[in-house]
Amino acid sequence: MSKQAVSSKYLEFLRNIGVIAHIDAGKTTLTERILYYTDRIHRMGEVHEGTATMDFMPEEQERGITITSACTSCQWGKHTINIIDTPGHVDFTIEVERSLRVLDGAIGVFCAVGGVEPQSETVWRQSEKFKVPKLAFVNKMDRLGADFEAVLEAMRSRLKANPLPVVVPLGQGEEFYALVDLVTMERVEFDEESQGREYSRHPLTEDELAFAQPWRERLVESVADFDDDIMEQYLGGEEPSADDIRRVLRSATLKLQAVPVFAGSALKNTGVQLVLDGVIDYLPGPLDVVPPVALMAGTNQKRELEMSPVAPLGALAFKVFMDDGRKMVLMRIYSGELKVGEVYRNVTRGESERVSRLFRLHASHHEKIELAKAGDIVAAAGLKGTRTGDTIATQEVPYLLENIAGYKPVISLALEPKNSEEGDKLDEVLDRYLQEDPTLTFVQDEETGQRIISGMGELHLEVVIDRLRREYKVSPRVGNPQVVYQEAISQTAEATGQFDRELGDQHHFGKVTIRVAPRDRDKGNRVRFEMDTEGWPTQWLDAVEQGITDSLLSGVQKGYPVQDVDVSIVGMERRDGVSTPAGYHMAAVMSVKEALALAGPVLLEPIMHVEVNVPDAYVGDVISLLGMKGARVGNMFDHAGLKVVQALAPMRKLFGFSTDLRSATQGRAGLMLKFARFDMLS
Numbered sequence: 001m002s003k004q005a006v007s008s009k010y011l012e013f014l015r016n017i018g019v020i021a022h023i024d025a026g027k028t029t030l031t032e033r034i035l036y037y038t039d040r041i042h043r044m045g046e047v048h049e050g051t052a053t054m055d056f057m058p059e060e061q062e063r064g065i066t067i068t069s070a071c072t073s074c075q076w077g078k079h080t081i082n083i084i085d086t087p088g089h090v091d092f093t094i095e096v097e098r099s100l101r102v103l104d105g106a107i108g109v110f111c112a113v114g115g116v117e118p119q120s121e122t123v124w125r126q127s128e129k130f131k132v133p134k135l136a137f138v139n140k141m142d143r144l145g146a147d148f149e150a151v152l153e154a155m156r157s158r159l160k161a162n163p164l165p166v167v168v169p170l171g172q173g174e175e176f177y178a179l180v181d182l183v184t185m186e187r188v189e190f191d192e193e194s195q196g197r198e199y200s201r202h203p204l205t206e207d208e209l210a211f212a213q214p215w216r217e218r219l220v221e222s223v224a225d226f227d228d229d230i231m232e233q234y235l236g237g238e239e240p241s242a243d244d245i246r247r248v249l250r251s252a253t254l255k256l257q258a259v260p261v262f263a264g265s266a267l268k269n270t271g272v273q274l275v276l277d278g279v280i281d282y283l284p285g286p287l288d289v290v291p292p293v294a295l296m297a298g299t300n301q302k303r304e305l306e307m308s309p310v311a312p313l314g315a316l317a318f319k320v321f322m323d324d325g326r327k328m329v330l331m332r333i334y335s336g337e338l339k340v341g342e343v344y345r346n347v348t349r350g351e352s353e354r355v356s357r358l359f360r361l362h363a364s365h366h367e368k369i370e371l372a373k374a375g376d377i378v379a380a381a382g383l384k385g386t387r388t389g390d391t392i393a394t395q396e397v398p399y400l401l402e403n404i405a406g407y408k409p410v411i412s413l414a415l416e417p418k419n420s421e422e423g424d425k426l427d428e429v430l431d432r433y434l435q436e437d438p439t440l441t442f443v444q445d446e447e448t449g450q451r452i453i454s455g456m457g458e459l460h461l462e463v464v465i466d467r468l469r470r471e472y473k474v475s476p477r478v479g480n481p482q483v484v485y486q487e488a489i490s491q492t493a494e495a496t497g498q499f500d501r502e503l504g505d506q507h508h509f510g511k512v513t514i515r516v517a518p519r520d521r522d523k524g525n526r527v528r529f530e531m532d533t534e535g536w537p538t539q540w541l542d543a544v545e546q547g548i549t550d551s552l553l554s555g556v557q558k559g560y561p562v563q564d565v566d567v568s569i570v571g572m573e574r575r576d577g578v579s580t581p582a583g584y585h586m587a588a589v590m591s592v593k594e595a596l597a598l599a600g601p602v603l604l605e606p607i608m609h610v611e612v613n614v615p616d617a618y619v620g621d622v623i624s625l626l627g628m629k630g631a632r633v634g635n636m637f638d639h640a641g642l643k644v645v646q647a648l649a650p651m652r653k654l655f656g657f658s659t660d661l662r663s664a665t666q667g668r669a670g671l672m673l674k675f676a677r678f679d680m681l682s
Contacts, residue, residue, distance in 0.1 A: 010373075010375070011285055011286045011287045011307065011374070011375045012285055012287060013078050013079045013080060013285070014079070014080050014081075014082070014285050014286055014375050015079060015080070015081045015082070015104065015105065015279055015280065015283055015284075015285060016082045016102070016103050016104045016105070016286065016332070016375070016377055017081060017082070017083055017084075017103060017104065017105045017106055017107060017279055017283060018083070018084045018099050018100060018103045018105075018106045018107070018132075019031050019083065019084070019106070019107050019109060020100070020106050020107070020108055020109070020123040020124070020126075020127060021108060021109035021110065021120055021123065022110075022111070022114070022117035022120040022123075024111070025109045025110060025111045025114070025117070025120070025139060025140075026109050026111065026139040026140060026266050026267065027109050029139075029266040029267055030107070030109055030137060030139065030266040030272065030275070031072075031083060032266075033196070033266050033269060033272040034074065034081075034083065034272060034275075034276060035072065035074055036195070036197070037196070037197060037272055037273055037276065038074035038075055038076050038081070038276070039074075039075075040072065040073075040074040040075075071083070071084050071330060071361040071377060071379075072361060073360055073361070073377075076276045076277075076279070076280060077280070079280050081276075081279060082376075082377045084099045084103065084377075097126055099318070099319075100123075100126050100127050100129075100130045100132055101130055101316070101318055102316060102318045102332035102377065103130075103132055104132070104133075104283065104284045104285065104286055104288070104289050105132060105133050105134065105135075105279070105283030105284050106127050106132050106133075106134045106283075107134070107135055107136070107137055107275065107279070108120070108123075108124060108127075108134050108135070108136045108137070108259075109136075109137050109139050110136060110137070110138050110139065110151050110155075111139060111140050111143075112138050112139060112140045112141045112143060112146035112147065112148060112151060112172070112263075113140060113143050113144075113145045113146055113147070115147075115150055115151045115154040115639065116151070116154035116155060116158045116159060117672070120159075121158055121159065122674065124159050124161070128256075131256060131290075133253045133254050133256060133282075133283055133284055134253075134259055134283075135253065135259060135260040135261070135262065135275070135278050135279070135282055135283060136155065136161075136163060136259050136260070136261045136262065137261075137262045137263070137264065137266075137271070137275050138151050138169075138261060138262070138263045138264075139264065139265065139266050140265055140266075140267070141169045141172060141173075141176045141263050141264060141265050141270075141271075142173065142174070142176045142265040142267075142268050142270075143173060143265075144173050144174065145173065145641065146169075146172045146173050146176065147172065148165075148168065148169055148172060148263055152165065152261065154639075155259070155261075161259050162222075162257060162258045162259060163258075163259045163261045164218075164219060164222050164223075164249065164252075164258045164259065164260055164261060165182060165215060165218075165219065165260075165261040165262075165263070166181070166182050166183055166219065166249070166260045166261065166262065166278065167179050167180065167181055167182065167188075167261070167262040167263050167264070167271065167274050168180050168182060168212065168215050168263060169263045169264070170187065170208060170211070176265070176270075177189075178190075179263060179264060179270070179271055179274065180204065180208065180211075180212045180215070181201070181274065182212065182215055182216050182219050183219075183242045183245050183246060184201070184242050185204060185209075185212065185216060186201040186202060186203065186204065187201070187202045187203070187204050187205075187208060188200070188201055188202075188271075188274065189202065190269055190270045190271070192269075195269050196268075196269025196270060196272065196273075197269075199273060219245070220234055220239070220240060220245070221234070222258070223240070223245055223248045223249055223252075224240075226248050226249075226251065226252045226257065226258075227244075227248040227251075229244075230244060230245075230248055246281050246282070249281075249282060250281060250282050253282045253283070254284050254288055254289075260278055260282045262274055262275050262278055285375075286307050286374065286375035287307055291304050291305045291306065291307055291334065291335075292304075292305055292314075292316075292334055292401055292402075293305075294314055294391070294399035294400055294401050295399075295400045296397075296398060296399070296400070297347045297398035297399075297400045298398070303399070305334045305335040305399065306335050306374075307334065307335060307374050307375060308335060308336075308374055309336065309337050309373040309374050310336075311335040311336050311374070312335065312336050312393065312394045312396065312397035312399070313333070313335065313336030313337065313338060313344060313392065313393050313394050313397075313399075314333075314334045314335040314336060314391070314393055314399040314401065315331045315332065315333045315334060315336075315338060315391070315392040315393070316331065316332050316334065316389075316390075316391060316392075316401050317329045317330070317331050317383070317386050317387070317388060317389065317390045317391075317392065318330055318331070318332060318388065318389070319388060319436075320386065320387060320388050320435045320436050321436050322432050322435075322436060323366075326381055327381065327383070327384065327432075327435065328359075328379045328380070328381055329379065329380045329381075329383045329386050330361075330377065330378075330379050331372075331377070331378055331379070331380055331392065332376075332377050333372050333373060333374050333375065333376045333377075333378070334374060334401075335374050335399075336373075336374060336394070337371060337372065337373045337374070338355060338358065338371070338372045338373075338376075338378070338380065338392070339355065339370065339371050340355055340356070340357060340358050340369075340370050340371070341354070341355065341356075342354070342355055343395075344392050344393065344394060344395075345392070345393050345394060345395050345398055346383070346385060346386055346390050346391070346392055347390075347391045347392070347393050347398045347399060347400045348387075348389070348390040348391050348400065348403065349385055349386075349387075349390060351385050352395070353382070353383045353384065353385065353386060353392065354382050354383075355380050355381075355382050355383065356381050356382030357380070357381040357382065358370065358371070358372055358378055358379070358380055358381075359378060359379045359380075359381075360378060360379075361378075361379050366379065387435060387438070388438045389403040389438070390403075409439065409440070409441055409454035409455050409456060409484050410454075410455075410456060410457065410483065410484055410606035410608075410651055410675050411454065411455060411456075411457060411458060411460075411461060411481050411482070411483060411484060411606075411651065412452050412453065412454040412455075412481070412482045412483070412484050413452070413453050413454075413461050413465070413478055413479060413480075413481055413482070414445075414450045414451070414452055414478070414479035414482070415450065415451040415452075415453060415465075415476040415477070415478060415479075416450050416451075416476055416477040416478075416479070417451070417474075417476045418475075418476070418477070422474060422476065423451075425472065425474055426451060426468070426474050426476055427444070427451070429468060429471075429472045429474060430442045430451060430453065433464060433467070439455060439456050439460070440453060440454070440455050440460075440464065441453070441454045441455075442454075450479070451476070454484050456675070457673065457675075458481060458655075461481070465478060480655075481655055483605060483606060483650075483651050483652040484560075484606065485558065485560045485603050485604060485605055485606075485678075486560055486561055486562070486563045486603075486604040486678045487555030487556070487557050487558070487560045487561065487562045487563070487596075487601055487602070487603060487604065488518060488562065488563055488564050488565065488601070488602050488604050489516060489517075489518050489562075489565055489596060489599035489600055489601055489602065490518060490599070490600035490601075490602050491518065491599050491600040492515065492516065492517040492518075492599065493515070493516055493595050493596075493598035493599035493600075494513065494514070494515045494516075494570070494595065494598075495513070495514060495516075495591050495592075495594035495595035495598060496511065496512070496513040496514075496571075496591055496594075497510075497511070497512050497513075497514075497586075497587040497588060497589065497590030497591030497592070497593075497594060498510070498511040498573075498587055498590070499511075499583045499584075499586035499587040499590060500578075500583075503582070506580070507578045508578065508580045508582045508583035508586070509574075509575045509578040509579050509580065509583045510540075510543075510544075510572075510579060510580070510582075510583030510584035510585070510586060510587035510588070511572065511573035511574075511587055512544055512547075512569065512571070512572050512584060512587040512588045512590075512591045513569075513570050513571035513572070513591065514548070514567055514568060514569050514570060514588070514591045514592065514595055515530075515567075515568045515570050515595070516565055516566065516567050516568075516592070516595045516596060516599050517565070517566045517568075517599075518564060518565065518566070518599075519564040519565060519566050520564065521564055521677060521678075521679065522564065522677060522678075523564050524563065524564065525549075525552055525562070525563060525564065525565050525566075525567070526565075526566050526567065527545055527548050527549060527567045527569075528566075528567070528568055528569070529541070529568075529569045530568040530569060530570050531569060531570055531571055531572065536572065536574075539581045540572075540574075540579065540581055540584050542581070543581035543582070543584040543585040543588070544569060544572065544584045544585070544587075544588045545569075545588075546585060546588075547584065547585040547586065547587070547588030547589045547592070548567050548569070548588050548589075548592055550589065551588070551589045551592035551593060551596075552565065552567075552592065555596060555601060556593055556596045556597045556601055557601045557602075557603060558603065560603070562596065563604070563678065565596075567592070567595075569588075572584070602680060603680075604678040604679055604680060605650055605651065605652060605678065605679065605680075606650070606651040606675060606677075606678055607648050607649070607650060607651070607675075607676045607677055607678070607679050608648070608649055608650070608651050608654060608673050608674065608675060608676060609646070609647075609648060609673070609674045609675070609676040610626065610631060610645075610646070610647045610648070610649050610654070610657075610671070610672075610673055611644060611645070611646050611647075611671070611672040611674075612626075612644070612645045612647075612661065612669050612670070612671055612672075613639070613642045613643075613644055613669060613670035613671075614642060614643055614645065614665055614668060614669040614670075615642060615643070615665075615668050616642075616643055618664065618665040618666075618668060618669065619636075619643050619645065621664040621665060622645055622661070622664065622665065622669065623645065624664075625657075625660055625661060625664050626645070626647050626649065629649050629653045629654060629657060630649055630650055630653045631647040631648060631649035631653075632647055632648050632649070633645060633646070633647045634646050634647060634648060642670075648676060654673065657671075657673075658671055
């Protein structure tokens with residue numbers, strides 16, 4: 001059998017999936033059961049006991065939440081399943097984003113009581129952006145207040161999804177006792193003594209059949225809408241076979257037209273194996289998804305990557321982490337093969353990199369391999385310059401994949417080392433963390449010696465400080481959290497910058513006239529030439545463009561980055577013999593600073609989306625507290641027996657808000673804070 005044929009067979013039996021959800025919906029518990037039932041682990045850990053396999057960082061075990069995406073692989077029958085367990089907390093959204101970028105399918109976990117919660121919506125929208133097919137698992141069916149149908153309705157209304165239950169619960173809350181497989185119309189029971197490892201199928205009783213029949217009708221009706229043959233059977237009074245239902249529902253799932261829904265209780269070991277069957281039956285393998293399109297480096301030529309080991313290598317680095325001081329790069333191989341000892345091209349950075357070791361990951365454990373091929377997700381050591389979002393390819397065929405989107409930090413902390421020795425170590429450690437986490441930024445204030453770190457929220461920075469102390473025994477003094485601002489302009493202005501000086505033994509001249517104008521919020525910056533550039537040396541034009549881009553990194557009010565500005569270069573002047581790239585670069589910088597000062601500069605602050613879930617009795621207290629925090633309440637509705645209050649509030653007024661909220665509601669309120677946008681100071 002040819003190498004290509006062997007690979008196609010391997011890819012057919014491969015699934016790369018993620019587990020996504022709101023915090024505390026049960027993602028990690030579900031993953032733990034999957035690993036147990038696939039014999040990857042021999043004892044189940046629990047999140048609430050701090051023993052979950054996938055939450056291996058001490059910070060995760062203490063807080064009972066997932067902070068970093070953990071990767072593992074397991075076998076279910078003939079299939080290999082690579083699983084990434086993603087965080088649910090909004091501060092670690094980038095972890096979800098970069099995981100979804102490289103996954104073929106996902107399991108969305110929903111709490112049967114809470115339903116579609118705020119972060120559920122966020123991660124679901126992220127998965128839609130990357131066109132990731134999904135199935136849903138309605139977890140915690142044994143909890144008081146569980147409501148399977150309410151979750152389905154919330155998926156329709158809040159996620160605009162088309163949920164199609166293939167498994168429904170028999171009973172809810174304390175009365176939950178088994179599941180119905182609607183495809184085979186059988187009752188599925190899970191054995192408590194074997195911790196759910198043993199399960200059995202039985203014919204439905206008369207009462208169970210009466211309950212399940214309407215659900216089955218809805219499933220067959222929906223499937224018939226996707227397939228003419230099943231529609232004919234349905235209209236003729238025939239029952240479609242289980243294989244036909246699975247085939248058509250798989251096709252609809254891959255086209256993002258439907259979401260197969262499963263039910264159960266991961267903590268009570270019920271329903272997990274049916275979800276595993278669903279992963280195989282309904283979610284795509286690498287051959288079922290549209291291959292990514294890459295640019296050929298240095299050209300505008302686009303090429304679709306071929307999911308084959310005999311094609312040139314195309315791989316995306318989607319996460320960097322440190323393992324016992326050694327840098328590891330998590331990669332998705334889209335085409336070709338990656339071999340230990342070979343030298344490849346980091347096309348993003350224009351550097352050569354050698355792969356010294358390759359591993360398959362199981363949470364914190366590594367299994368050495370010599371070769372990874374198209375479809376695989378692996379960890380590589382030895383790639384010294386590679387960062388998150390970089391493309392690794394061959395020297396001969398330099399594929400360049402689209403980079404992973406960045407995020408703007410909203411909160412900063414000042415760190416002050418005790419002495420210069422600790423300062424050097426702090427700089428070294430923070431540089432490592434920056435390689436791991438693209439949402440973390442770090443600058444040093446030369447005057448004060450303080451290190452300013454910025455991130456996505458209070459918890460994000462809190463975890464960084466914990467890791468500094470625990471992993472590296474570095475304990476700098478920590479200042480109060482500070483808000484990160486941006487700058488913008490409110491009107492149009494024009495200015496000319498002229499640089500005419502001797503530096504060293506060379507004269508440098510440049511003269512640049514620009515016009516700046518405000519753009520709509522979140523449109524970003526744009527730099528363009530409105531003058532005729534024919535006859536101008538490329539290096540002079542590039543120097544002007546680079547000078548403008550550099551200048552926008554620091555505004556004229558407080559030195560914060562400038563956003564949403566349109567910069568037009570309307571004129572340049574030359575002097576023979578003295579015009580230089582350096583002169584034009586400096587002239588461009590001078591023109592930008594002057595134009596920004598004339599254009600009505602304004603400060604923009606991070607505005608947060610606030611969502612509070614609270615019992616009716618405390619709604620008044622919550623509204624009052626939000627008013628004190630400068631929030632504007634935009635919406636209020638009922639959900640899962642609670643009032644949901646949605647508002648927008650400035651980040652600078654929200655420090656300590658969670659503590660105030662706990663006090664005002666006697667700990668009865670749930671809170672979600674999410675960055676909305678940078679906008680004018682209120």
